[in-house]
Amino acid sequence: xxxxxxxxxxxxxxxxxxxxxxxxxxxxxxxxxxxxxxxxxxxxxxxxxxxxxxxxxxxxxxxxxxxxxxxxxxxxxxxxxxxxxxxxxxxxxxxxxxxxxxxxxxxxxxxxxxxxxxxxxxxxxxxxxxxxxxxxxxxxxxxxxxxxxxxxxxxxxxxxxxxxxxxxxxxxxxxxxxxxxxxxxxxxxxxxxxxxxxxxxxxxxxxxxxxxxxxxxxxxxxxxxxxxxxxxxxxxxxxxxxxxxxxxxxxxxxxxxxxxxxxxxxxxxxxxxxxxxxxxxxxxxxxxxxxxxxxxxxxxxxxxxxxxxxxxxxxxxxxxxxxxxxxxxxxxxxxxxxxxxxxxxxxxxxxxxxxxxxxxxxxxxxxxxxxxxxxxxxxxxxxxxxxxxxxxxxxxxxxxxxxxxxxxxxxxxxxxxxxxxxxxxxxxxxxxxxxxxxxxxxxxxxxxxxxxxxxxxxxxxxxx
Ligand SMILES: Cc1ncc(COP(=O)(O)O)c(C=O)c1O
Ligand SMILES: N[C@@H](CCOP(=O)(O)O)C(=O)O
Numbered sequence: 273x274x275x276x277x278x279x280x281x282x283x284x285x286x287x288x289x290x291x292x293x294x295x296x297x298x299x300x301x302x303x304x305x306x307x308x309x310x311x312x313x314x315x316x317x318x319x320x321x322x323x324x325x326x327x328x329x330x331x332x333x334x335x336x337x338x339x340x341x342x343x344x345x346x347x348x349x350x351x352x353x354x355x356x357x358x359x360x361x362x363x364x365x366x367x368x369x370x371x372x373x374x375x376x377x378x379x380x381x382x383x384x385x386x387x388x389x390x391x392x393x394x395x396x397x398x399x400x401x402x403x404x405x406x407x408x409x410x411x412x413x414x415x416x417x418x419x420x421x422x423x424x425x426x427x428x429x430x431x432x433x434x435x436x437x438x439x440x441x442x443x444x445x446x447x448x449x450x451x452x453x454x455x456x457x458x459x460x461x462x463x464x465x466x467x468x469x470x471x472x473x474x475x476x477x478x479x480x481x482x483x484x485x486x487x488x489x490x491x492x493x494x495x496x497x498x499x500x501x502x503x504x505x506x507x508x509x510x511x512x513x514x515x516x517x518x519x520x521x522x523x524x525x526x527x528x529x530x531x532x533x534x535x536x537x538x539x540x541x542x543x544x545x546x547x548x549x550x551x552x553x554x555x556x557x558x559x560x561x562x563x564x565x566x567x568x569x570x571x572x573x574x575x576x577x578x579x580x581x582x583x584x585x586x587x588x589x590x591x592x593x594x595x596x597x598x599x600x601x602x603x604x605x606x607x608x609x610x611x612x613x614x615x616x617x618x619x620x621x622x623x624x625x626x627x628x629x630x631x632x633x634x635x636x637x638x639x640x641x642x643x644x645x646x647x648x649x650x651x652x653x654x655x656x657x658x659x660x661x662x663x664x665x666x667x668x669x670x671x672x673x674x675x676x677x678x679x680x681x682x683x684x685x686x687x688x689x690x691x692x693x694x695x696x697x698x699x700x701x702x703x704x705x706x707x708x709x710x711x712x713x714x715x716x717x718x719x720x721x722x723x724x725x726x727x728x729x730x731x732x733x734x735x736x
Contacts, residue, residue, distance in 0.1 A: 273286070273287055273304055273305070273308070273333070273334055273335065273336045274286065274304070274305040275287065275289075275290040275302040275303065275304055275305065275496060276302065276303065276304075276305050277296035277297075277298055277300035277301065277302055277600070278296075278300040278301045278302075278303065278589050278590060278592070278593040278600060278603045279296065279298040279299055279300030279600050279603055279604050279607070280298070280300070280600025280601070280603075280604070281297075281298035281300070281600070281604075282296035282297040282298040282300060283297070284305065285302065286336070286338055287334060287335045287336060287338045287339070288338050288339070288398045290302040290496050290497075291391075291394055291395065291398060291495065291496070291497045292395070292398060292399075292406060292489050293489070294477065294488070294489045294490025294491075294492075294494055294495045295474060295477040295478075295490055295494050295495075297480070299474070299477075299478055299607070300589070300600070300603065301494055301496070301586070301587070301589050301590050301593075302496045303496060303499075303590055303593070304334060304496075307537070307540040307541055308333035308334060308541060309541055309542050310329075310330070310541050310542045310543075311542065312516045312542070314329075314542075315507070315511070315515065315516040315542060315543065316516055316517075318330075318507065318511055319511050323352060323359060323360035323361065323504070323505075323508055324345075324348050324349055324352050324360075326504060326507055326508050326511070327348050327352070327390075327501075327504045328341075328344065328345055328348055330503055330504050330507050330538075330541070331344075331348075331500060331501065331503070331504065332344060334500050339394075339397065339398075343397065347390060347393040347394060347397065348390065350393060351389035351390040351392075351393055352389070354378060354379055354385070354389050355377045355378050355385070356377045356378075356702070357374070357377035359508075360377065360386070360505075360508075361373055361374060361375050361377070361386065361505040361508060361509070362374050362377070363509055363512055363513070363677070364653065364680075366647065366651050366653055366663075367651075369670060369672070369673070369674070369675055369676060370663075370666065370667075370670065370675075370676050370678070371509070371513070371675055371676070371677045371678070372653070372655070372659065372663070372677070372678050372679075372680045373505060373509045373522075373677050373678070373679050373680060374680045375505060375679055375680055375681055376656075376680060376681070376682050376683040376686075378419070379419075379422050379423075379704075380415070380418040380419045380422050380448050381682060381683035381685065381686050381702070381705075382415035382418070382419060382579075382681060382682040382683070382686065383415075383502070383531060383679065383681045383682070384415045384416050384418075384419035384420075385419045385422070385423070386501060386502060386504075386505065387493075387497070387498045387499075387500075387501035387502050388416070388419040388420055388422075388423040388491065388498075389419075389423050390497075390501045391423065391491060391495070391497050391498060391501065392420075392423035392424050392427065394497055395408075395424075395427075395429070395430065395489070396427055396428075396429055396430070399429040399430070400429060404429070404487065405429050405430065405431075405487060405734060406429065406430050406431075406487045406488070406489040407430070407431050407433070407486040407487055407488050407489065407729065407733040407734075408420070408424065408430050408431065408432045408433065408488075408489050408490065408491055409433050409435070409473050409476050409477075409488055409489075409490060409729065410432070410433070410434050410435070410473060410490060410491045410492050411434075411435050411436075411466065411469035411470040411472065411473045411492060412434055412435070412436045412441075412449070412466070412469065413436070413437065413440075413441065413466035413469075413527065413578055413579045413580070413581055413582060414436065414441035414442060414445035414446075414578050414579045414686075415445060415579050415681075415682060415686075416434075416491070416492060416493075417434040417435075417436050417441075417445070417448075417449045417459065418445055418448030418449050420432060420434055420491045421434055421448070421449050421452050421457045421459065422448070422452070424456065424457060424491075425452050425454040425456070425457050426454045426456065427456060430456060430489075431456045431457075431458070431732065431733045431734055432456060432457045432458065432491075433458045433460060433728075433729050433732070433733075434449055434457070434458070434459050434460065435460045435462050435469040435472060435473065435725070436449060436459065436460070436461055436462065436466075436469060437461070437462060437464060437465045437466050437468070437469055438461035438462060438463050438464070438717055439461075440465060440466070440574060440578060440581070441578055442578060442686060442687050442688075442689070442690075443709070444685065444686045444687070444688070444701070444705075444708065444709075445578075445579075445686060446713070446715075447708050447709060447711065447713065448705075448708065449715070450713040450714055450715040451708065451711040451712065451713055451714070452714075453714075458716070458728075458732060459714070459715040459716075460715065460716050460717075460718055460725070460728065461715055461716070461717045461718070462717075462718055462719070462720050462725075463717065463718070463719050463720055464719075464720035465572050465581070466572070466581060466582050467572065467582065467583055467584045468720040469720075470492070470528075470582075470584060470586065471584070471720075472720060472722060472725050473490065473492065474494075475722050476488055476722070476725070476726060476729070477490065479722075479726070482726055482730070485730075486729065486730065486733045492528070492530075492586065493528055493529075493530025493531075493533075493586060493587055494586050494587075498530060499530055499533055499534050499537065499587070499590075500534075500537075502530065502531055502534035503534045503535075503537045503538045503541070505679075506522065506534065506535050506538035506543060506545070507538060507543055509522075509677050510538075510543055510544070510545065510677075513675045513677070514675075515543060515544055516542075516543070516544050518544070518674075518675075519544045519545065519546040519674055520544075520545060520546065520674065520675045520676075520677055521545065521546045521547035521548070521549065521669065521670075521671065521674050521675070521676045521677065522535050522545060522547070522548055522549065522676075522677050522678075522679065523547075523549040523551050523662045523663075523665055523666035523669065523676060523677070523678045523679070524548070524549065524550065524551060524662060524678075524679045524681075525551045525552075525553075525577070525580060525658040525659060525661045525662040525679065525681050526550045526551060526552055526558055526580065526585075527552075527555075527579060527580035527581070527582040527585065528582055528585055528586045528587055529550075529558065529585045529586065529587035529588045529590075529591065530586070530587045531679060531681065532548060532550055532630075533587045533590055533591060535548050536548060536591070536594075536629060536630075539629070546671070546674050547631055547669055547671070547674075547676075548629055548630050548631070549630070549631045549632065549633065549665055549666060549669045550562065550630055550631070550632035550633070550665075551632075551633060551634075551635060551661045551662040551664070551665035551666070551678075552580065552632070552633075552634045552635070552661065552665075553575045553576075553577045553580045553581070553634070553635055553636075553637075553640065553657075553658075553661050554573050554575050554634070554636060554637060555572055555573060555575065555580060555581050555582060555583055556634040557569065557570070557583045557585065558585055558588065558632060559632040559633060559634045561588075561618070562623075562626060562627065562630060562631070562632040563632070565617060565618045565620070565623045566615060566616070566617050566618070567588070567606075567610065567615060567616050567617075567618065568614065568615040569583045569584070569610075569614040569615065570583070571583075575637055575640075575657075576637060576640055576641070576657040576687065576690035576693075576694075577640065577656075577657040577658040577660075577661055577687075577690075579658060579681075579682070580658060580661065584610075589603060589606075589607065591626060591630075592606055592618070592622070594625070595618070595622035595623070595625040595626045596619070596622050597625075602619075602622070606618070631669050632665075633664075633665035633668055633669065634665070635660065635661040635664040635665055639664050640657050640660045640661055640664070640690075640694070641660075641690075641693065641694035641695075642664075642694075643655070643660040643661075643663050643664045644657065644660045644690075644691060644694035644695050645694055645695045647660070647663060648695050648697070654684045654691065654695070654697060654699060655680060655684060656680070656681075656682045656683060656684040656686060656687050656690075656691065657687050657690045657691070657694075658681045658682050658687075659678065659679070659680040659681060659682065660694075662678040662679060662680075662681070663678050666678045683699070683702075684699040685699040685700060685701045685702070685705075716728065
């Protein structure tokens with residue numbers, strides 16, 4: 273499989289090189305040159321099979337023969353062996369035609385574990401085969417960081433630096449990043465917001481000398497392998513509700529557009545998905561864009577779903593590339609406008625292509641709290657604020673006879689204050705995290721300045 277950049281000015285790469293590259297050298301994002309397809313018959317044959325078996329069949333076409341089948345199967349078994357639910361991502365029915373896909377049974381209680389556990393094993397495998405080390409830099413609004421630190425802690429071949437917005441993540445999220453003792457992981461609180469953290473990470477990638485010296489790699493969803501691993505649960509969920517003989521719809525709480533883009537990929541591969549619904553919180557840049565055709569930054573507001581407090585939505589670039597019929601010049605021009613003026617306009621034909629695949633809606637803070645309360649009183653099921661954004665928006669896009677699946681992206685215990693204030697229940701952390709809030713923290717606070725950040729990383733990283 274060949275991977276190309278959305279900006280068309282970086283060399284195309286094979287899977288393993290794209291995996292280690294993270295961001296393309298022209299600032300773009302890698303994606304496959306063509307979408308691998310599964311026929312209806314092939315999809316049907318996945319029915320009744322385990323998450324791990326489906327993962328192999330869905331993901332191996334993206335890897336080609338760069339990694340042996342048995343080695344990849346072993347990575348999948350190992351990665352999903354860390355999950356606390358035998359189904360990995362179970363479906364829960366919450367209404368006549370409504371379902372919630374629980375993606376929080378991994379070690380750090382958010383959907384990020386699904387991809388990160390596999391990504392860590394893939395990277396270690398490729399680095400070991402090549403006898404190399406890497407310096408991983410990542411930005412987080414709360415969940416990617418914990419998942420990455422957990423998945424890579426103790427890895428012999430990587431040093432991991434995670435940048436999170438100082439005082440803007442939940443206490444549980446922060447401690448999942450700051451209480452690890454492994455020498456190869458570093459949590460850094462940045463005086464700024466998530467977009468500042470993400471910009472710093474992209475600037476480190478774009479500093480060619482720094483990137484080459486420290487062998488910089490990334491674990492955010494700019495890395496194609498993150499998106500790829502997230503495609504699997506669209507298949508498992510749809511299959512258990514009758515696909516490919518029946519269409520299903522998905523609503524996805526969205527920030528960086530990675531998770532929902534994985535749904536788009538599943539659809540390109542042949543999974544019969546009817547609606548893909550983007551759910552945002554008050555930071556509704558994606559919902560506004562779909563409505564108006566103008567992507568326009570207006571500042572970020574802190575909400576009870578902090579992981580979605582994002583306005584530079586990285587993977588929207590992958591969608592732009594697709595919507596412009598894979599014209600990299602159109603993507604370059606949009607990204608240049610965004611950098612220069614904080615906005616860009618989408619051509620009518622591209623907007624039409626986007627609207628064909630996606631719908632969108634927003635949940636206000638008041639609606640998020642009401643949705644948590646209502647779900648609990650009607651079904652006895654407790655949801656976190658991110659999932660609540662999804663559940664609220666899903667309701668507006670449900671269609672008779674088509675199951676609507678909302679992705680439950682985090683466990684309610686990650687956001688106890690918001691959940692308690694909404695419904696009075698203080699969700700408990702699972703037993704393996706029961707000591708988390710008493711453990712000693714270890715992190716560094718830095719200004720949102722490239723020089724300070726590069727100096728910090730340069731002093732601590734061991735890859736040369
Ligand atoms: C709990 C939770 N829900 C939803 C999202 C949004 O996912 P994405 O950024 O892939 O759109 C995130 C962070 O990314 C998250 O941590
Ligand atoms: N919400 C994310 C933000 C980073 O997203 P990613 O999917 O690009 O890693 C988080 O929780 O960190």
